[in-house]
Amino acid sequence: MELHQGETAYETALAAVFNGDAAAAHPASIAQPRDEQEVAAFVRQACAQKRPLRVRSGGHSRFCSGDGALMLDLAAHLRGVTVSGDLVTVQGGCGVGAVLRALEPHDRMVPVGTHATPGFGLLTMGGIGHLSRSFGLTLDCVVAMRGVRANGDRFEIRAEEADGSEVWRLLRGAAPFLAVITETTLRTYPRRPxxxxxxxxxxxxxxxxxxxxxxxxxxxxxxxxxxxxxxxxxxxxxxxxxxxxxxxxxxxxxxxxxxxxxxxxxxxxxxxxxxxxxxxxxxxxPEPPVExxxxxxxxxxxxxxxxxxxxxxxxxxxxxxxxxxxxxxxxxxxxxxxxxxxxxxxxxxxxxxxxxxxxxxxxxxxxxxxxxxxxxxxxxxxxxxxxxxxxxxxxxxxxxxxxxxxxxxxxxxxxYGSDLPRLRQMKKQWDPDGLLPSLDPPS
Structure with a gap:
């Protein structure tokens, strides 16, 4: 589904965004994909139109929307959480609070940030919270990722198959510059009071x-x-x-x-x-009501x-x-x-x-x-x-x-220190048209 300015659903989608700057933006359209195949189709559409691509998961970042962009609203439909043993697989539009609630009946958890509403876009950058000193970053729990490169190509990468892989290392810490993450699998820990x-x-x-x-x-x-x-x-x-x-x-x-x-x-x-x-x-x-x-x-x-x-x-x-x-x-x-x-x-x-x-x-x-x-x-x-x-x-x-x-x-x-030149090189390969957020300083 794609929403356009002037439509009630377009306004409703932006009103649901947490970040005030992002909510006030005027994207050219809002795509609400129902599966990874539709995500790839919308990414290819942005490529064809040379239109900036902005990805909304939890909606906390200023960069989940933008004037003139194609906004990929993953939170509309891609919110699934699947628990299997000590692993949890999470779709890209899910908030970390929903993940913890899904794990609760299984007496499992993952260390997440200090707030429950951010999405899994931020987890690919790190994920710092009250239990980081005991269990590490949310990022450290990631064992697999699926997604779509900014050129429209789909990919899947798993820790056990990525030994020494530079792609695996760069995605975990800089994914929002390179790709749309549609699904992440994380290792969980026993839940304690x-x-x-x-x-x-x-x-x-x-x-x-x-x-x-x-x-x-x-x-x-x-x-x-x-x-x-x-x-x-x-x-x-x-x-x-x-x-x-x-x-x-x-x-x-x-x-x-x-x-x-x-x-x-x-x-x-x-x-x-x-x-x-x-x-x-x-x-x-009490939390004030949302404006x-x-x-x-x-x-x-x-x-x-x-x-x-x-x-x-x-x-x-x-x-x-x-x-x-x-x-x-x-x-x-x-x-x-x-x-x-x-x-x-x-x-x-x-x-x-x-x-x-x-x-x-x-x-x-x-x-x-x-x-x-x-x-x-x-x-x-x-x-x-x-x-x-x-x-x-x-x-x-x-x-x-x-x-x-x-x-x-x-x-x-x-x-990113000494990794910055290699990250910029990979961005040129994965995002040749520069549709996702920039890694370049002002000229």
């Missing part, structure tokens, strides 16, 4: 909190959110600890000191409290940089200064705790090159649609925070990126 601990502190506590977190065993993740809680006026630091039930003997004493802690005992990742700032009593306010007008959604400008351990005394002051300069109460900085099992995999096992990092730091500038002054301020703020952290960074996690800007070449270099 989790213990979450949340705590609010003042921002100056950050340097000590980072040092303490870096001393924790891999069975414990200690992530942070820096931002303004809903019922407060000043930025605070939220510490969010996650471990498996039964591992509490590994908890250090500092987690029981100072401010009040809120404990959550849940059956699995999908039941953990949202990775958002609570009220001062620990309660998360029905797709042109009035919240907009964002986001960077994600990876920083190694041992830099707390340089990192903390820069983050505190950034929060003091935030242009509005919506802007925030998340520090997702990695290391542990993420670092166990060889760097050459995939194109994700942040394995030596301890922190994946998400810099989020937000503003309301139509607020030009706040847009400019939020973008400048996020740019400045990226610039301040760049000298500490060992990697950029390209779930969001900024083509056409002066920072894009540096983002690409930090993301």
């Amino acid at each position: 989790l213990h979450g601990i949340r705590q609010l502190n003042a921002l100056p506590f950050l340097v000590d909190a980072l040092n303490c977190a870096e001393s924790l065993p891999r069975q414990i993740a200690c992530s942070f959110v820096l931002g303004v809680p809903p019922d407060q006026e000043q930025a605070q630091l939220m510490r969010y600890v996650v471990l498996q039930e039964g591992d509490e003997s590994m908890l250090p004493a500092f987690l029981n000191e100072g401010q009040e802690c809120w404990h959550d005992h849940v059956a699995g990742q999908e039941w953990l409290p949202d990775f958002n700032l609570p009220d001062r009593n620990g309660v998360l306010p 029905p007008d797709r042109f009035r959604r919240l907009r964002s400008w986001i960077y994600t940089v990876s920083v190694p351990s041992g830099l707390s005394h340089e990192l903390a002051p820069r983050l505190e200064d950034a929060m003091r300069k935030a242009p509005n109460r919506l802007c925030r900085i998340d520090l997702q705790h990695i290391g542990g099992a993420v670092a166990d995999r060889p760097m050459a096992s995939s194109l994700y090159r942040g394995r030596h990092a301890q922190w994946s730091i998400v810099i989020s500038g937000f503003w309301s649609a139509g607020d030009a002054l706040n847009q400019q301020a939020a973008c400048r703020w996020a740019d400045a925070v990226f610039d301040a952290l760049e000298s500490l960074a060992c990697h950029v996690y390209l779930v969001e990126r900024h083509p056409g800007t002066i920072r894009y070449q540096r983002e690409l270099e930090l993301a």
